Amino acid sequence: MATPSNLLADSPPTICLLEIAPHFNALTATEKLYAHHISRASFLGTRIVLRQISPESEAIYDLILAAYKAVSGDWLKLSSDTEAVQYWIEYAAQFLGNCGNYKSFGDQKFVPRVPKEKLEELMAYNDQLKGLFEMCAEGIYSFAPAAKTLLGYPQDGHVSQYYPGSPGITKEDIAKVHAETSGKFSPENTRLRKTAVDGKEKFELLVASADEGREMVGEVEVVFGDHKDVMAKIVAECDAAAEAALNDTQRDMFKKYSESFKTGSINAHKESQKLWVQDKGPKVESDLGFIESYRDPHGIRAEWEGFVAMVNQEQTKKFGELVARASEFIPRLPWADEFEKDTFLKPDFTSLEVLSFCTSGIPAGINIPNYDDIRQNHGFKNVSLGNILSAKAPNEKVTFVKDSDLALFEGLKGSAFEVQVGVHELLGHGTGKLLQEVEKGKYNFDIDNPPVSPVTGEKVKTWYGVGETWGGVFGSIAASYEECRAECVAMYLGGEKDLLKIFGFTDDSEKKADDVLYIEYLQMARAGLLALEFWDPEYKKWGQGHMQARYSILQTMLQAGDNFVTLESSAADHNDLVIALDRTKIRSHGIPAIGKYLQKLHVFKSTADFAAGEKLYAEMCTVNEHMAKYREVVMRKKLPRKQFVQANTKLVNGEVKLVEYEASLEGLIKSFAEREV
Template identity: 55%
Template sequence: MTPLRSFPAKASRKAIHFSAAGRLLQLRHHQSLVSHHIIRPASTGSTAVAARLKPPTLDIETRSSVMDAKAKQQYLADSPPTVVRLEIKPHFDVLDEKQKRYAHFISRAAFQGTRITLRQVSPESEPIYDLIISLYRACNGDWNALAQKTGVSAENLRFFLEYAAQFLGNCGSYKGFGDSKFIPRISAANLETLASATAETKAAWEKARKSGGGIYETSTPELMHLGYPEKGHMSTYYPDSPTITTEEISLIASFLEKKKLLPENTRLQKTDAGNFELLIASANKSPAASDRDVRDVDKWELDGKLKGKTLQLVFGDYSEEMAKIAQSIKQAEVNAANDVQKRMHAQYEKSFKTGSLEAYKESQREWIKDVGPVVESNLGFVETYRDPHGIRGEWEGFAAIVNQERTKAFGKLVASAESMIPKLPWSKDFEKDRFLSPDFTSLEVLSFAGSGIPAGINIPNYDDIRMNLGYKNVSLGNVLSAKAPNEPVPFIREQDLQVFRDYRDPAFEVQVGIHELLGHGTGKLLQETAPGQYNFDISRPPVSPITKKPITSWYKPGQTWSSVFGSIASSYEECRAECVAMALGCDFKILELFGFGNGEEDLNGKAGNVLYASYLQMARAGVMALEFWDPKSSKWGQAHMQARYSIMRTFLDAGGDFVKLVHTKDDLSDLEIHLDRSKILSHGRPAVEKYLQKLHIYKSTADFKAGKALYDDITHVDEWWGSRVRPVVLQKKIPRKVFVQANTVLEGDKVVLKEYEPTLEGMIQSYAERDV
């Protein structure tokens, strides 16, 4: 999209306008292909698998970086990071002892997967984690004493603590929100000095600096980002497989689809002989054939382009962690509130022991039936954002307590959902045959293990369960309300600051509610469910509102949304859900459900302020999204931010000067978003709905080609955005929050809650005492 700059004769500021006609018609994606510099053992037999699952090592000298100082700046750890506490005590205290034990064991199960998440991020993440914990133990949390003992300055100690807190908040050496590596501000020499305190810390330092890409910048800039190994990026979903190609990953994904073996809890490894091994997360290394999803199959002969190669199934990935998780889940089952929860945890336990994702899906069916629990939870290999191919899940888990008061507002939204869905820009042919009214609760998080904490969740992700049984929506209240004091608000003009600050939180709560319930919760996938059987009338296919002709594509037997849309599926779906929120967020009846206004259209009242703040927030997020785009690889590192960038571009394309980017300085350092409140309904909403309609129809009809062309085009970052705007975004970026979470401790039959200060030291202490 080429910026068209116009300079009104009497205007003192420069307004940047964008027109749809100026959008680039050709897709431009240039990525350099750089091979991984990872050494793997020569042995490829099944007995050597355990050795190959250890973090690969590189001699530190081979990893000297060619990154210049300016480029390095964007990867430095935040100084200081924003540390906030997840407030939970008032909600935890009202639980009875059985409920507290239930929450405790789920919390333990979730955090016992910490090392799984670390290994899923990068080979160096687990050794860095061990270094941080060993340094804490070496000084028992008295960091000043450690600095004095080792002769490290107060500033360098602070740099280390800042890095450690950010590392723990992201559960790895790459940002959980952005997928780029971050590195300490303390120099390697000073960190080595700090780590000289004991023999244990010295050993931990040596292992951390030599594992994977090490603690600091990597030998190539491509390795500073997660992505396909073939393109030089980091990914441990394809461990020790420097020669594995994107095509091979895709071919094996299609093969597994045909064999009906789900991939979420797997990793894929290529051997030196060119064969493949599918590593399946399970406590048992040899589960009984009756417990496996493909029964007694251990190996397949591959076909097509991979003919002559084999795919070996290898159970026992993360076996030690999965065994601990299964044990904690068994104890949670003992303290369950009802039979539904007991059946759910029995299926969890079976899945985590045997690697069966069919058992896991059964746990999710039971989870949906567990309506309105006091203690809510979910865990497993859930979200697939960080697998470059978009099909393998990252470990996460949470235990949370229902906020009954806030849940009432979401209950009203659920009750009104069926009257709201017809307002979306597609016909009933492209909508579920019946709306399965979901459980929608506001939760206060006790524990959330993983690479980051979202504001809301809509799960499970399995299409068959969602379409036939439904799903649950949750809004995480104490995540939404956690604030850093005096946080700056770049890109918002002075006259909008007050309304933005006053209404951004309620605007975000409304957005999250609609996003989860009516965004992820709507839409029908048109499918050939079995050979010759369809979930639509194949003799009279639905007419596309885009082409005005009958549809010509749909999902074939065995295909899923993720398998068809692959690497763009996560971001594309987040974009679709965000657009639903932007469209229906304009409905004053919905705003009334949340306590804003009386349901009548009033752009200048309280409801209008919420709506205005919502559109301002999205426009600002779209500009700030450029932080998560890498100019070296032309790659987006975060699904939600890629989506928000595209919506901001849609605002700019809406015409009528609905949204303008305005500046007076040539370096764009005073860049501001000017959004015309009076045109949200006349220009903003129609532009969003036009974009949303295309996103939705392409998804419903499995039209990957059209969907990818649309999404690649509107999320393309041209020279002006990349070279002019992005540097300003980086200069003004605000550190993301890292959350200090409480621990629960079992003392006899009683569970004690231990909270920590929202400080760098408190963050590290909470993990050290979690003992995972």
């Protein structure tokens, strides 16, 4: 049976180089050493990410690296069949770029274009490769049943290594174990296994740590030492980073990282994040740990993530002004003071140039930590990743944009995205109060006179109970819902002239403010249309939270009325599909429509009204027959997602050397192979 075309690996994948040399070379020897150890700690987590994706991912990784080593990077030694070799290295590069054989954007499996029999011939190069291929061949090529080509709940037939070896585990099982253990263990750095012993079900909560051990919590056995081999190496690098730290805060922070990764303590990791928030304006910025929960179908377990980057001082000045003036913009959001933090904790907001970023998919901006209590009481940081934003592939095509808009879109898409990311991270994720009973009988709002909901016009009737969190209450939709809320904040404030001026855009500037606003809305509408790639029509399932959010925003714009946004197509196959956006109606129709949607999203989140929030979000994310008909043309015209070639660092006679690679398939594979040394 032929592999479905939508599962075939990109040919060729889009390869981009992350430029870093000028920023790294400007560091002192001590700063370079500090960055080196963090980079090592970050990328040592690669195997953790692989183990969180699919059962076969780590074996495929070993096969790729062993093949590289066997031929010393000269891939044609495998075979004179140049097409087969090319398809193999295309798959290998895409696998490494996604840190697994499921796409980081879309959570869908991808399969090599080289036939299984031909790849088997290539891997017969030596006995080691032959053995490794036999171990993972089925995992590489299987695409039936179709449910297993998507990440998701095992009970729905999907794949999730957050629940390894547990095909029978149910959503109810996961919720039950979480409820039973949450008072003592946080789920971020765990996996959950369900087995049967003598016909009786058994649950094991696997905690990532270098130390081993076991204890019982109710009916759940907590098992320490998941990823112990990797965690021990990460601990050693964190200890070395603490020795090389540039100040006391960084030293103490890496000691807490080390403690957390050694013992599995999330409390120690939370202490590291409190220190991280206090480390203001570092020249070398970083963060490590189990951070984002997008890929856990239950939305509570997090993927390993680690990065180290250099601060771009010039770009950071803009973000610094945005932070300084945040109090001017927050009151303009469509909710009353009762739904906003009592005090806005001004974060660091920096523009970074990435040296190393280990994760399945590198974001353009970050707002962390994700721990609600730290964000509320200690603050957070925002970072914009400059060399991710600026990375451009040669001959990059623009789809679904009118010919008359192309020149303006090409000229301003980077500027519009910079504004979107900046406001999204700072004022999107950084705003909002969770109404809560903080301890028995004590509330962070006037319980005798609760605030009036601007959505219903009545006093609110719901709030978070003692110990409840936003993620815990909203569960699997929390991550995507919050991304949508943050995107809407950026869209709602995107037309504020004084905000655009901070980024250098005015009516008189070379890049005019209204043009940037127009491209911001056009870019979001296009992103919402492209999001259809990440919706599975068979299972009616969204595979990527950010894109699901953007689709719902496109729906908001389409529903704004008066033909503010329309999708135009005259061809039977919709091959001429373009987005028509009336720029004269952005302020009269677009911003008000976004504001109304944002208000609901925010108030439902603030008041723990999951029932209303889930209903709203499900409605706005529904792909009806009218929209589903456009998915085929989106799939026909889809562009490969960028894969980034990152530099490496090596310690040579006590001196840190930067190693860069060419922007090619071979360069990307080589960079990973040399990190394993």
